[in-house]
Every structure is written in structure tokens, then in C-alpha cells.
Amino acid sequence: MIPHFQLRSIYSIGVNGNQYECKSLQSCYHYFVIKFVLAKGEECFFMKLRLGIDIDGTVTAPEAFVPYLNRSFNLNISLKDIKDYDLTKLLKISDEQFRMWMNEHEPTVYKNAPIAKYAKKVLDDWKDKHHLIYITARRKHLEELTFKWFKENKVAHHHIELVGSHNKLNAVKKHEINVFFEDNHDNAVMIAEELQIPVLLFNAPYNQNPVPKNVVRVNNWLEAKKWLDLHYIPNF
Numbered sequence: 001m002i003p004h005f006q007l008r009s010i011y012s013i014g015v016n017g018n019q020y021e022c023k024s025l026q027s028c029y030h031y032f033v034i035k036f037v038l039a040k041g042e043e044c045f046f047m048k049l050r051l052g053i054d055i056d057g058t059v060t061a062p063e064a065f066v067p068y069l070n071r072s073f074n075l076n077i078s079l080k081d082i083k084d085y086d087l088t089k090l091l092k093i094s095d096e097q098f099r100m101w102m103n104e105h106e107p108t109v110y111k112n113a114p115i116a117k118y119a120k121k122v123l124d125d126w127k128d129k130h131h132l133i134y135i136t137a138r139r140k141h142l143e144e145l146t147f148k149w150f151k152e153n154k155v156a157h158h159h160i161e162l163v164g165s166h167n168k169l170n171a172v173k174k175h176e177i178n179v180f181f182e183d184n185h186d187n188a189v190m191i192a193e194e195l196q197i198p199v200l201l202f203n204a205p206y207n208q209n210p211v212p213k214n215v216v217r218v219n220n221w222l223e224a225k226k227w228l229d230l231h232y233i234p235n236f
């Protein structure tokens with residue numbers, strides 16, 4: 001097994017395009033880095049990660065829905081007032097009423113959703129270093145406008161999958177994701193616990209319940225990048 005990406009070689013010679021006999025797998029560092037001992041000497045390689053990324057509230061700004069909620073329900077709320085992911089309590093409406101509201105407004109909200117702070121800069125930086133695989137709970141009929149949003153906002157991506165439900169486990173498994181990025185507390189915990197991978201949870205007022213050890217809270221994309229760099233580049 002030769003990793004297909006070399007970010008930094010600590011132990012001299014490059015291997016791109018060449019086949020080397022791997023004598024032993026010497027060590028693993030955290031989740032990502034595998035150090036190989038090769039026939040021609042010792043080298044260190046860095047795996048290209050498969051990053052799984054939620055869209056709404058993670059790549060788009062978490063307050064994207066706020067102006068539409070204020071207008072429709074005659075409210076004057078801001079993001080800090082949204083303490084629960086389930087908006088029916090705050091809006092004092094039934095699940096069915098909320099479903100109808102979403103059906104009507106979802107396309108407009110997504111179409112105009114602002115991008116989260118620093119997301120573009122960080123994702124641009126990662127686009128040649130990692131695989132960027134977006135896994136969203138959005139439903140299939142929103143696929144076209146989702147792709148359009150990525151194109152218009154020039155957000156780097158390799159694959160976008162609309163699973164149509166909050167259960168993303170199958171998609172995360174299928175795409176062999178190494179690290180997931182999420183803003184929904186329950187999704188983050190489910191992915192981290194079931195699949196034993198680190199999940200970076202983007203802090204928001206609605207996701208403050210306790211989390212297990214492999215769910216790491218970050219405040220923005222710069223912090224996410226800092227975490228990934230720290231755990232990805234080892235100190236030998």
C-alpha cells in the first residue's frame with residue numbers, strides 16, 4: 001500500500017510515480033499518518049484524507065434561516081435565540097406546519113444562503129490536499145440548486161450527496177470518511193460513536209449538549225484547519 005499523496009517528506013527521497021517495496025508498517029500517528037519503512041530507506045508519507053462535510057450551518061452560515069423565520073412568523077430573533085435544532089418549539093408550531101413551511105421556503109433559503117466565515121479560504125486550501133465529500137440531509141429535489149450554489153459561490157468540492165435524512169451513517173461509511181464536519185449535535189455524536197472517527201462540531205447555540213471525546217468543538221473554519229493541521233502533521 002503506497003499512500004497516494006505526499007504532503008511533506010521528512011526522510012528525504014520522493015516516490016511519486018515509483019514503486020517501492022514496503023518492508024514494514026512502522027507506526028500510525030493519530031488517525032491519518034502512516035510511516036512506512038521502504039526498501040530504499042525510511043520515508044514518511046501523509047495520507048490524503050477523505051473529509052465528510054455537512055452543508056447547512058457548517059459551510060453555509062448558521063444564521064441563514066433567521067431572516068426568513070422573522071419575516072414569516074413576525075419575530076425578531078437572532079441566532080443566539082435558537083437554542084434547539086428543532087425549531088417547532090421556538091416557533092410554537094406543529095411538526096406538520098414546520099414541514100409545510102420548509103417545503104415552501106427551503107429552496108429560497110438555500111439559494112441565498114451566505115457562506116460561513118473562512119469556509120471558502122480553508123476549503124480552497126484543502127481542495128488539492130484532501131477529498132472534499134459533502135454529505136447533507138437535504139432532499140434529492142434540492143440537488144440542482146445545491147450544485148448551483150457551490151458553483152456560484154466557487155466552493156471547492158469533489159462530491160456532493162443529498163441523503164434526505166439526518167441519518168448519514170451509511171453515506172459516511174460508503175465514502176470511507178476519515179473526519180466529519182457537522183453542526184448538528186445528534187448527527188455529530190452518532191457519527192463519532194458509531195463509526196469511531198473524529199467529528200468537528202461547529203459551535204452554535206443549538207448544539208450545546210455534552211459530546212463524547214472524539215467530537216471536537218470548533219468555533220469556525222480556521223479553528224477546524226488548525227485542528228486538522230495539528231493532528232495531521234506529526235512532530236517526529
Ligand SMILES: [Mg+2]
Pocket residue numbers: 054055056057058182183184
Ligand atoms: Mg447542518
